[in-house]
Amino acid sequence: MDNNDLLKSLSxxxxxxxxxxxxxxxxxxxxxxxxxYFTKNNFFxxxxxxxxxxxxxxxxxxxKIFNRIECDEDFQDHILMSRNYLKIKERINFxxxxxxxxxxxxxxxxxxxxxxxxxLIEVDYILKNSDEIKNMYVFISKDNKxxxxxxxxxxxxxxxxxxxxxxxxxxxxxxxxxxxxxxTHESQVLYVSPSYKKESYKNxxxxxx
Numbered sequence: 661m662d663n664n665d666l667l668k669s670l671s672x673x674x675x676x677x678x679x680x681x682x683x684x685x686x687x688x689x690x691x692x693x694x695x696x697y698f699t700k701n702n703f704f705x706x707x708x709x710x711x712x713x714x715x716x717x718x719x720x721x722x723x724k725i726f727n728r729i730e731c732d733e734d735f736q737d738h739i740l741m742s743r744n745y746l747k748i749k750e751r752i753n754f755x756x757x758x759x760x761x762x763x764x765x766x767x768x769x770x771x772x773x774x775x776x777x778x779x780l781i782e783v784d785y786i787l788k789n790s791d792e793i794k795n796m797y798v799f800i801s802k803d804n805k806x807x808x809x810x811x812x813x814x815x816x817x818x819x820x821x822x823x824x825x826x827x828x829x830x831x832x833x834x835x836x837x838x839x840x841x842x843x844t845h846e847s848q849v850l851y852v853s854p855s856y857k858k859e860s861y862k863n864x865x866x867x868x869x
Contacts (some may be wrong), residue, residue: 664738665752670729672756673703677845681762684836684856685769691835694769694785695809696762696800700726706815707755708748715742751816754796758815761796763839764789765851770829784812788826794818797825 667729676698683694704710706720712718716737718725728735739745754761761767770786783799790796818825835856840847 665749665756665841666729666739668701668786669707669752669756670679670726672759673698673706674730676759678841679759680840680842682836682838682840683769683834685832686856687832693808694800695805697806697809697811699723699811701812702811703755706751706758706812707747708751708816709739711748712739712742712744714744715739752816754815760811761787761789761798763850764791765834765837767834768826769832771832785832786826786829789849790820795818795820795822795824795826800852805856 677700679698681694681696685692685694701722704718707769709718709725717735717738729739745761762855766789768788770788771784781802785800787798787800788795794817796815796817799813800810801813803811805811827858833853833855834851837851838847838849
């Protein structure tokens with residue numbers, strides 16, 4: 661069975677383990693700093709492996725599952741044989757595009773804690789991008805183990821004719837974006853808004869005001 665999609669996704673995500681993003685977003689002359697990091701553990705939920713409930717061997721340490729997928733061809737094939745694999749295939753493909761999604765300056769940040777759109781997902785911000793056919797969503801949450809940092813909790817795409825998961829959430833303006841190689845510590849500024857003057861924005865925690 662062709663396992664290129666699964667391995668392509670894992671390989672693309674593995675590159676992000678050595679990367680962090682620093683976003684500054686703003687609204688009403690107030691800014692929020694978002695520092696986004698990636699771990700092997702997060703790949704499991706991003707790729708939708710939790711929906712393969714016919715594979716009890718996935719009820720294991722998520723980092724170990726990541727490592728096993730990477731090196732065990734039989735395990736890869738076993739995942740592909742799940743009766744639910746086709747249901748998560750699009751998620752897996754989207755994970756392989758996650759870096760380009762985050763690099764894009766078309767991404768919109770949204771948040772509104774009064775809109776309980778995700779009753780089962782604890783998210784702090786919604787990142788949305790669109791093309792002619794699809795809306796693409798990445799949901800990020802604070803990492804309680806690492807102060808002032810965030811991680812990608814979930815990601816998926818939907819046809820533009822379907823429900824917009826960012827609807828009724830407040831838009832933030834992207835002011836600044838920087839990408840850092842955690843191995844070399846080299847940083848690349850990906851975007852600076854012409855209107856961004858650091859001293860004119862007051863830092864705050866997110867609110868829905």
